[in-house]
Amino acid sequence: MDFDNTSPTDLASLGEFGLIKHLAQHFDIKHSSTVKGVGDDAAVIDNGNLQTLVSTDLLLEGVHFDLSYVPLKHLGYKAVVVNLSDIYAMNGTPRQIVVSLGLSNRFSLEAIEELYQGMLLACNKYNVDLVGGDTSSSRSGLIINITVIGAAEKEELVYRSGAKEGDLLCVSGDLGGAYMGLQVLEREKAVFKENPKLQPDLEGKDYILERQLKPEARKDVIEQFKALGIRPTAMIDVSDGLASEILHICEQSGVGVDLYEEKIPLDSLTYDTAREFNLDPTVCALSGGEDYELLFTIPLEDYNKIKNLPDFSVIGHLTPSSKGYQLIAKAGTVHPLKAQGWNHLGS
Ligand code: ADP
Ligand code: MG
Numbered sequence: 385m386d387f388d389n390t391s392p393t394d395l396a397s398l399g400e401f402g403l404i405k406h407l408a409q410h411f412d413i414k415h416s417s418t419v420k421g422v423g424d425d426a427a428v429i430d431n432g433n434l435q436t437l438v439s440t441d442l443l444l445e446g447v448h449f450d451l452s453y454v455p456l457k458h459l460g461y462k463a464v465v466v467n468l469s470d471i472y473a474m475n476g477t478p479r480q481i482v483v484s485l486g487l488s489n490r491f492s493l494e495a496i497e498e499l500y501q502g503m504l505l506a507c508n509k510y511n512v513d514l515v516g517g518d519t520s521s522s523r524s525g526l527i528i529n530i531t532v533i534g535a536a537e538k539e540e541l542v543y544r545s546g547a548k549e550g551d552l553l554c555v556s557g558d559l560g561g562a563y564m565g566l567q568v569l570e571r572e573k574a575v576f577k578e579n580p581k582l583q584p585d586l587e588g589k590d591y592i593l594e595r596q597l598k599p600e601a602r603k604d605v606i607e608q609f610k611a612l613g614i615r616p617t618a619m620i621d622v623s624d625g626l627a628s629e630i631l632h633i634c635e636q637s638g639v640g641v642d643l644y645e646e647k648i649p650l651d652s653l654t655y656d657t658a659r660e661f662n663l664d665p666t667v668c669a670l671s672g673g674e675d676y677e678l679l680f681t682i683p684l685e686d687y688n689k690i691k692n693l694p695d696f697s698v699i700g701h702l703t704p705s706s707k708g709y710q711l712i713a714k715a716g717t718v719h720p721l722k723a724q725g726w727n728h729l730g731s
Pocket of ligand 2: 483
């Protein structure tokens with residue numbers, strides 16, 4: 385690696401994606417079996433018949449989760465699910481995970497068992513084997529790193545880079561719920577800190593709390609694609625917020641986009657809770673993150689295959705790159721689409 389910087393560069397000025405891009409220019413690929421390295425939801429390795437998919441995620445206490453309101457069983461479940469989501473985002477099937485933990489002596493055996501109960505619940509539900517990992521002591525709370533290994537036929541694989549001008553931009557499920565669930569949990573935590581005698585008020589918020597605490601990966605969507613004879617031209621999972629994910633697809637595919645605000649799918653509880661918090665529900669969907677829905681593009685000819693399915697929304701279409709990235713607001717006004725997703729380095 386060529387270190388030609390003369391003065392220290394602030395990581396926040398690069399951002400998470402800028403840092404990854406900067407580092408990745410120095411990774412040369414030595415094997416022809418390395419089909420895809422850095423830059424998609426998972427790496428792709430050619431194994432002859434099948435392609436192997438690999439993806440990993442790091443979860444840090446105090447950064448990604450707060451044990452004062454996240455039960456360990458839920459945390460274990462979610463830690464597995466967010467990894468599987470990246471394999472589905474390649475149109476692949478996850479098969480194995482390895483789990484590495486950093487533990488402090490604050491945790492009892494029973495606590496760790498609870499964490500694993502959640503992980504194994506997810507493994508059973510998604511038909512995945514837990515095949516190894518590593519365990520170490522930690523001085524900064526709980527650290528969870530999970531790596532998932534999956535497989536796909538070469539012809540099935542869907543990258544972020546395959547979207548074409550004229551394709552429809554679609555998303556599964558609804559967006560912004562996980563973010564609003566987090567806002568409710570943070571609010572009740574603040575109330576509890578002020579007055580520990582008060583019970584948390586979570587009534588009627590079940591759906592968004594579940595979106596935050598126990599998300600699911602969209603295995604069912606991949607299965608529907610097969611049943612409908614659809615192979616998306618591009619796909620990504622919505623982990624950082626809709627805007628950020630749309631821009632990843634557009635940048636890697638070399639296309640522009642028209643996104644229609646009125647088409648963005650929002651659950652009514654998400655909408656009402658955003659209003660209660662004086663937040664714009666659209667902004668919550670665009671920038672909130674952690675929904676783990678699938679964002680994908682399909683050719684116009686495939687519209688008939690999905691138009692009557694309530695779980696899919698067509699939210700826009702792809703344009704020539706010269707048109708740029710546009711959000712068409714409900715009022716008809718046009719705004720530049722920008723990513724303000726979770727940027728742990730920037731904030
Ligand atoms: P996702 O949101 O789908 O989990 P990320 O934004 O975490 O994806 O990562 C984007 C790409 O950058 C992936 O290909 C990932 O493997 C790669 N990547 C992330 N961090 C690093 C790192 N420290 N070194 C090398 N590659 C990385
Ligand atoms: Mg992803």
